[in-house]
Amino acid sequence: MALQEQALPLGGVAPDRTGKYRTDHLLVADMIGRGSKVLDVGCGDGELLQLLESRGIDGRGIELSREGVNRCVARGLAVVQGDADTDLVNYPDDAFDYVILSQTLQATRQPKVVLENLLRIGRRAIVSFPNFGFWKMRLQLLVGGHMPRTENLPATWYDTANIHFCTIKDFVELCDAINVKMERAVALDLYGRPVPLNLPWWVWNMFGEQGVFLLSRGGVGK
Amino acid sequence: MTNVHPIPSPSILNEDRAHEADHPTSLVAKFGMDQPLKLDCGIDLAPFQIAYQTYGELNADRSNAILICHALTLDQHVANLHPLTGKAGWWEIMVGPGRPLDTDRYFIICANVIGGCMGSTGPASTNPATGKAWGLDFPLITIPDMVRAQAMLLDRLGIETLFCVIGGSMGGMQVLQWTAAYPERVFSALPVACSTRHSAQNIAFHELGRQAVMADPDWHHGRYFERSTHPHRGLAVARMAGHITYLSDAALHRKFGRRMQDRELPTFSFDADFQVESYLRYQGSSFVERFDANSYLYLTRAMDYFDIAADHNGVLAQAFRGIKTRFCVVSFTSDWLFPTSESRALVHALNASSARVSFAEIETDRGHDAFLLDVPEFFDISRAFLESAGKARGLGSVGGG
Numbered sequence: 001m002a003l004q005e006q007a008l009p010l011g012g013v014a015p016d017r018t019g020k021y022r023t024d025h026l027l028v029a030d031m032i033g034r035g036s037k038v039l040d041v042g043c044g045d046g047e048l049l050q051l052l053e054s055r056g057i058d059g060r061g062i063e064l065s066r067e068g069v070n071r072c073v074a075r076g077l078a079v080v081q082g083d084a085d086t087d088l089v090n091y092p093d094d095a096f097d098y099v100i101l102s103q104t105l106q107a108t109r110q111p112k113v114v115l116e117n118l119l120r121i122g123r124r125a126i127v128s129f130p131n132f133g134f135w136k137m138r139l140q141l142l143v144g145g146h147m148p149r150t151e152n153l154p155a156t157w158y159d160t161a162n163i164h165f166c167t168i169k170d171f172v173e174l175c176d177a178i179n180v181k182m183e184r185a186v187a188l189d190l191y192g193r194p195v196p197l198n199l200p201w202w203v204w205n206m207f208g209e210q211g212v213f214l215l216s217r218g219g220v221g222k
Numbered sequence: 223m224t225n226v227h228p229i230p231s232p233s234i235l236n237e238d239r240a241h242e243a244d245h246p247t248s249l250v251a252k253f254g255m256d257q258p259l260k261l262d263c264g265i266d267l268a269p270f271q272i273a274y275q276t277y278g279e280l281n282a283d284r285s286n287a288i289l290i291c292h293a294l295t296l297d298q299h300v301a302n303l304h305p306l307t308g309k310a311g312w313w314e315i316m317v318g319p320g321r322p323l324d325t326d327r328y329f330i331i332c333a334n335v336i337g338g339c340m341g342s343t344g345p346a347s348t349n350p351a352t353g354k355a356w357g358l359d360f361p362l363i364t365i366p367d368m369v370r371a372q373a374m375l376l377d378r379l380g381i382e383t384l385f386c387v388i389g390g391s392m393g394g395m396q397v398l399q400w401t402a403a404y405p406e407r408v409f410s411a412l413p414v415a416c417s418t419r420h421s422a423q424n425i426a427f428h429e430l431g432r433q434a435v436m437a438d439p440d441w442h443h444g445r446y447f448e449r450s451t452h453p454h455r456g457l458a459v460a461r462m463a464g465h466i467t468y469l470s471d472a473a474l475h476r477k478f479g480r481r482m483q484d485r486e487l488p489t490f491s492f493d494a495d496f497q498v499e500s501y502l503r504y505q506g507s508s509f510v511e512r513f514d515a516n517s518y519l520y521l522t523r524a525m526d527y528f529d530i531a532a533d534h535n536g537v538l539a540q541a542f543r544g545i546k547t548r549f550c551v552v553s554f555t556s557d558w559l560f561p562t563s564e565s566r567a568l569v570h571a572l573n574a575s576s577a578r579v580s581f582a583e584i585e586t587d588r589g590h591d592a593f594l595l596d597v598p599e600f601f602d603i604s605r606a607f608l609e610s611a612g613k614a615r616g617l618g619s620v621g622g623g
Contacts (some may be wrong), residue, residue, distance in 0.1 A: 058578075066583055073550065073582045076610025080551075080569050080581035090570040220591045 013153065021051050023192035024212060027125050028100060030213050032057055036097040037200055039122060041084045041103030041114075046072035053077070058080045060096075062087060085109045088117035094123040103210075105171075106162040116178060119217050124183070128212040131187065133167030133205040152209070168211045178216035186212045225491035229503060230457040232511045234306055236452055239339070239514060239528060240355065244333070244348050246273035246341020247305035248298055259336065259371050263491035264359040269350065272342025272375045274298050277317060278325035278536060279480060280381070286617055287381045288608075291371065291389030291396035292330040293594075294521050295461070298332045298339035301325075315596055322605040328385065329618070335362040335396075335576035336371040337521055339514035345444070346514040357516055358444035365392070365528045369399045373407070383407050385615055386608060390414035390593035391560065392521070393526050398568070401549070402530050402541040410548040410611040412604060414593045415557050418538055418571070419529035424559060427467055428522040431460030435515045438531045444516050457515045458506030465505045470556040470589035474498060478505050538571035545572075548614065549579040550607040552600060554592040 021029075025048045032038060034056040040049050043061030045068050061079035063069045072079035084101070085108050085164040099122030101114070106129050108114045118125040130153055131137075140148035147157040155162070166174070168187060175182055185222040187208025195208050204211070253259065253270045258268035275298045280287060290300055290313070297304075301311040303317055317323040320483075323330055334342035337360070345360040352359075376384070387400045387408050394416025401411045435441055438456025448454055468473075478498040482488070484497065494500040534540040547574055553565035562583050572579040584599050586592045593600065 060578065066585065070582045070584065070599060070603060073580045074599075074606045076606045076613075078548070078578045078580045080573070080579060081566075081583055082569075087570070090573055092574055092576070095573075095576050 010099065014157060022047070024102070024128055024188060025051055027212055028102065028128065029055060029057075031126055032098055036069070036093075038100060039096045040096045040100045040102065041088070041099075041118070042101060042107070043072060043077075044068050044102075046075050046077045046079060046195055048100070048102060049077045049079070050075060057161050064097060070186045079173060084114050088114065088121065091117075091121040093120055095122060098122050098124045098126055100126045102126075102128050103130065106165050108164065111166070112174060115174065115180065115215075119180060121214060123216065125215045126213065127171075128210055129166070129171065131164075131168045131205065131208045132165040132208050133169060133188075136190075136204050136209075137204075142207070151217075168208055169201065171211065171213070172201070174217065175213075181218040182213060183216050184214035188212065216219045223495050225489065227493050227503075229455050229507050230383065230489045231511070232452060232454050232507075234511045235320065235494040236447060236450060237560060238306065239512070240346065240348075242306060243339050243344065243346040243355075244341075244342060246298075248273050248275050248334075248341060250274075250341060251375050253374060257374070259367065261367050262364040263362050265473065266360060267336075267343065270336065270343035270371070271341070271347075272336070272343075272371055274331060274375060275300060275302065276332075276397050277301055277330040278328055281617075283437075284381055285383070285615060286327065286386050287329045287331060287376075287379075288386045288388060289376070289400075290317070290323070290330060291368075291383050291387065291393035291400075292332060292335065293389070293391040293393045294517070294525065295464075295509065296393075298334045299310075299337060299340070300330070300332045304340065304512065307503055307508070312594065315594075316601070316604070322386070322601045322608065326566060327464075327612075328608075329496065331371050331376075331379070331381075333375055334367040335521065337368070337517060337524060339517035342371070344514070345516035345520055346447075350527075355447045357447070360516070360520065362523060363520060364401060364524050365399050366533075368524065369396050369403055372396070372400075373404060376407075383409055385617065386410045386412060386413040388604075389416075390416070391416055392525050395420075398530060399528075401545060401547050402533075405542075405547055407545045409615055410550070412550045412552070412606070412607060413568070414552045414600075415517075415554055415560050415590055417560050418531060418541075418568050420525050420527075421564070424467075425526045427463060427559075428526055430463050431522060432519050434459040434463070435519060438515075441515065446515070452510065454507075454510040454514045455519060457510045457513065458503075460518060461509040461513075462502045462506045465502060467559045467587055468591040470554060470558065470587055472587035472619050473589050476587065477501075533590040538567070539549055539574040542575040542577055545575055545577050547577065548607075548611050549577055550603065551579060552593070552603060553581075553583045554588070554590070554597075555583060555585045556587045557590040557592065559590040 037058045040061040049059040063081040069081045099118040137148040187204040190209045258266035334340045337344040339346040349356040394413040397413040435456040440451040441453035443552035481497045483500040531538040553562040569581040
């Protein structure tokens with residue numbers, strides 16, 4: 001299934017010292033307080049959810065692929081089969097403290113609508129996605145003249161599930177356009193290390209292999 | 223004349239079935255005139271009895287009880303030999319030491335539904351007012367009535383909260399009714415291959431089955447027991463039609479194809495030339511050995527009436543508002559009787575109620591009956607769900623602690 005690809009660990013993201021969890025998952029988990037109620041949209045085989053549960057966080061998941069869902073359920077996780085594009089509308093407002101969209105935004109048909117839904121059903125949203133502004137991507141298009149493929153995103157343009165790639169800069173602009181407040185932003189380099197915070201945006205957009213954002217609803221009337 | 227082989231008469235005697243209906247070979251809880259069962263049709267049923275089986279041990283704090291709700295044509299004999307047929311229990315693959323419903327850890331209860339014919343009061347039981355079988359004098363019962371009777375049984379057993387309620391098909395309907403009616407008494411729920419309401423197609427199949435029974439001249443308006451007959455041909459036809467709906471085109475093709483039964487060539491008759499015919503006739507004739515025709519009418523009707531949303535102003539999510547029960551909903555890809563779309567509607571409603579819900583659709587070509595068969599993925603999911611619910615409930619590991 002389409003999203004399964006997304007569920008695979010990103011090859012370039014370094015594992016933590018114990019080797020048990022991905023760096024971006026640990027980063028996401030660190031943003032969430034104990035006892036919070038969380039929905040992980042596109043939860044793959046439940047790796048992040050399991051990390052959250054181990055930290056006393058009440059986690060639920062949605063996953064598109066049947067195989068992924070069944071692996072999650074067999075791990076004892078509360079996961080349902082569903083599609084981010086069509087099924088988020090079924091959740092009531094403010095149902096969760098956090099809604100996570102990890103490495104899935106670029107595979108949705110309507111990223112803007114999905115993002116709006118995330119912040120309707122969750123008071124906060126955590127979104128991570130591969131940065132198409134990453135220098136390696138740019139180089140492939142500029143020099144190679146073809147659609148970029150990396151070790152983390154190996155699919156060819158004609159069989160990829162990723163239909164809405166964006167750069168960190170694009171995403172920031174979308175957040176502005178729909179009045180979403182960016183509470184925290186972290187770019188991870190090819191090795192899963194955070195790009196230093198004191199560097200300007202264009203550096204992030206160039207050297208961040210992926211971006212992780214903690215979002216909340218913006219104020220009224222912006 | 224062209225050769226015809228009718229469904230044979232049952233070899234188990236009417237008297238034996240009647241005896242089992244009143245004096246079951248299992249535990250029985252009897253409720254007197256002072257404890258009527260308040261039926262949805264407005265009648266107070268009293269006295270009445272509930273026949274049930276248990277497996278495993280109830281722990282000291284009474285927190286490890288699992289209630290199995292059985293499907294339309296099954297009974298309380300989950301994991302022991304059937305008293306009438308002598309066959310193995312219908313869910314031995316699921317229930318026993320080390321099985322997903324581990325009798326070393328959980329206290330398992332299964333009660334024959336009210337309206338059934340294996341010892342809980344139903345149309346085959348003796349009506350105390352007449353000394354004869356109830357027949358069609360028995361009041362119409364519903365899925366909520368079945369669950370209300372089970373709740374009275376649990377009160378009798380001193381079990382306040384169930385660790386889990388599990389069941390497939392009509393059993394799954396009871397599971398959902400349990401969570402809607404007694405959410406605080408259900409810690410976790412595992413509804414399998416079911417729906418929150420019976421579909422028009424399913425009602426249609428049930429009507430077909432009922433008409434087959436009623437068209438049998440041996441039915442005698444439900445008073446066949448007084449004439450020492452049993453509408454076994456009508457009931458067998460009902461079972462055969464039902465059985466087709468429990469399978470799938472792919473499963474029938476894989477199992478039988480167009481293969482012939484013990485012959486090379488067609489006999490140019492209405493004999494069971496094809497294996498699939500022979501199989502269906504076997505299903506029909508073995509069913510009538512153990513099941514009461516009137517009971518089949520009542521239980522199919524109970525399923526037809528089932529519609530949880532209708533009982534909650536037409537809004538399904540209202541039935542589960544604020545519910546704390548942990549759900550694991552399971553459906554099977556090839557089940558066309560209770561298709562995945564029905565389970566998905568349930569899951570949407572549970573999500574809208576912020577319930578903790580897992581939902582797995584299991585890929586199999588074995589149709590609706592997959593929940594009764596050897597489907598390892600279903601076992602794994604059930605086991606893991608109970609494991610994680612057990613952790614949340616503070617159940618120890620082996621030993622039931």
